[in-house]
Amino acid sequence: MTVDYDPRDPQIRNNPFPSFRRLQDEDPVHWNPHLRAWVITRYADVRKVALNRRMSPDRLTPFYDSLPEARRGVVGELIRYLNLWMVFRDPPEHTRLRRLMNEAFTPRAVERLRPNVERIVGRLLDDLLPRGEMDLVRDFAYPLPATVIMDMLGVPHDQLDRFKDWSDDMALFLGSARDVPDKYERARRGALEMSSYFREVIADRRRRPGEDVLSALIAAGTPDERLTGDELIAAAMLFLFAGHETTTNLISNGIYSMRMHADAWARLVADPSPGLLATAVEECLRYDGPSGGIARVVRVTHEMEGRELKEGDRVFAMLNAANRDPRVFEAPDDFIIDRSPNRHLTFGQGIHFCLGAPLARLEAEIACREIARRIPDLTLGTTAPDWHDSLIMRGITSLPVHFRPGKSVAA
Template sequence: MTALAYDPADPAVRRNPFPLYARLQDDDPVHWSPALKAWVLTRYDDVRQMLLTDQMSPDRLRPFYAQLQGERRDTLAEVMRYMALWMVFRDPPEHTRLRRLVGTVFNLKALEALDGPVSRVVDHLLDQLPTGQPVDWARQVAAPLPAYVIMDMLAIPYSDFPELKEASDELRAFIGGARADGDRYAVARRGAERLARFFRDLIAQRRADPGTDFVSRMIAARDDEGRLTEDELVATCMLVLFAGHETTTHLLGNAVNALLDHPGQLQRLREDPALIQSAVEEFLRYDGPSNALARVVKVDHQIDGKTLRAGDRVFGFANAANRDPRAFSDPQGLDLGRTPNRHLTFGFGTHFCMGAPLARLEGQRCIGALVQRFASIRRAPGETDWVDALAMRGVSTLPVILN
């Protein structure tokens, strides 16, 4: 039997990691990956516990940066200046303070108010798609839609999208890349510098002329402990832009790819539009955008007989856990009416994704409109490509023909 080895840089794994995930679950559920120099967890209960335990920390950036020396440390200094302030990488009490302040603005009521704007963006993008000829769903709809919604929230003109998308992609080289090397660090630094410069200027404009947008309200947000610092404001804007469009972009791309692979489920959704809410939950479970969630071991402890040492990195693979037969019936199948559906795509516990309601809304409005508007959705000639990433999973190109 071939030895099990998880290497996210393997193109075959990037295209379809699920057979390997299933083997790891059965034969090596707490797997040491030499390629990652980290532990890989693939069973549902183990990943869920990783997200709940106080024996691990999401603060994986600062320990990583502390052990760097020389040129690499200098290269990543500006990246760390902001990313170390992202709440997703902070433990309580810092995480609690940041989440409380951001939550005064980025809350369920505010996100529900975006229903109309989301639907307008969906209609705008679908109106531009030609029928009967190839279009790239990933690039023409999945990428711009959530970015435009976020830009509406921040009151940024759509004309700034190409610059911000390019800078965000550069930052992704460090956050979610399958490999870490000097070139990627330099690319990530360029992306961080571009985004920080853009948002620092934007914050100055909103201080001088505040409005009702997200940035203006974040500037004004305060609690008993005070306000967000200037760097925290910049970092939060970067996080909202990056997380707010990357995750949903891959949700929209992966969902259409899944429907193309399951024409019976596509027809089921077309005949029963009310199924869209559970359908989006199933898209999130079946091939979700959050491939792996990372932690650092705080204290030595064991999982399934393996000893994890303080300082070890751990990746809990949500996409593996979401297809664990110990947690889901027929886990490899796509069932748009699946219930219950307790997937881990948005995390679990105190770090549950704040943007989950918005991602769900965008998925429901976009996929629902696509299926009802076009009587035929089929693959076009050309390859479906996948992003070269570890933390995220999504199609980078998806040629389709709509009629």
């Protein structure tokens, strides 16, 4: 019997895991008529897709080529910059771009950011605690990573709301939203406004270099391999978008998951030690992490699990399904705060492994530690949250919480 997996169904969007389990058991390489694409759900197969050189991350070129002329005019400028994002490139372009951008996100470079992340978390909680309530997504999980990235790029904090609007508009396209009729127009507007802003910032950094990531990117590499003007703009856009989107979802999804599992939250409140924090964050990444899936386009016709994947076919390899595969994880639907080993695929595999993974982990560990320490009585609202309309990203749209007002329960 064919499994009817319709990601447009709000019930499936909010809780896709029962459908994923049926697909894993009955149709692991599933042709989906709603998406007109393959949906891959088993851990081993998802990992194969991530490492498969017969598939390409460049889903933009075939998408653009398939559009009618009128629609191309709407998305042309958007595609122009997104095509320069290394996440959509194959080697050797990907290799060059990643090498030039890697220095900002090495574990050593990220560890130097710890004091600033600590300050930002403390300031946010100082402002929020007297209120006794907040929207965890809007008031904490978004401004934390966005502010960290803005500091890295050397842009002022008063641009926070503008960056949020631009990123939200671009996410409609990048996340493959299904139910937003004007998503291309909104994504184009967000990309144009963000690129225009960074064009001016980069011009200023060329005149007056600083200690920020943009200044370092301008000077990175030999004269023959340095980033072009458009590549610099695209890199800044990628850092801002990816640098906050993943961590926002990780923190909000993670806190929600732990509060839905009272034993896990109680353990973290009682013992916010580095060891337990590290495994807690890894389990947040696995259990209901910030990634939905990765998108690929078949470059060379080949078979997977007896199904023929033809050149040009689209493929969605669902990372969040793989992370609940009972073939790999014991009790996959349980949140086990000290789970070890925990070989989740949330940050990808191979050459496209998430460059910002060390920073996302650092921010999440500090955020979870301080929320557990300063707001141990954090309580979820009574309404189940809604989730973003996205196949690529997995995140809660809003998460109202309340707690006993006060400056600090640990003071």
